[in-house]
Amino acid sequence: MAGMSPLFRRKPAQTSQDPGAPQPAQPPEHSENHLVTLIRKPGCHLCDDAQLVVEKVCADLGVPWEGKDITQDRQLHDAYWEQIPVVLVDGRQHTFWRVNEERLRKALTDQSK
Secondary structure, eight states: OTTSOGGGOOOOOOTTSOTTSOOOOOOOTTGGGOOEEEEEOTTOHHHHHHHHHHHHHHHHHTOOEEEEEGGGOHHHHHHHTTTOSEEEETTEEEEESSOOHHHHHHHHHOTTO
């Protein structure tokens, strides 16, 4: 355990704890380091498709995500109205129109960032 990340180190089991009991799942190390933002508008079928991909990948990886509506934010509307849906990773544009699940997953699990 010497080289293991502190996130994955477990405290020694209490004597009253059942050693065979399942341990709570630990989130992936990268999960707290990212935020995915989906910029969309109501009634947009591409936005609905993008949200399904974002929800799936973020749930699988334990990464938080948020949705923003361009009809409620003039600055987002002016910046992205021709590109929605737009996915941002950590505030930087990752993709637009169609979200590729594998590409998003790779962006969120790449340890070099």
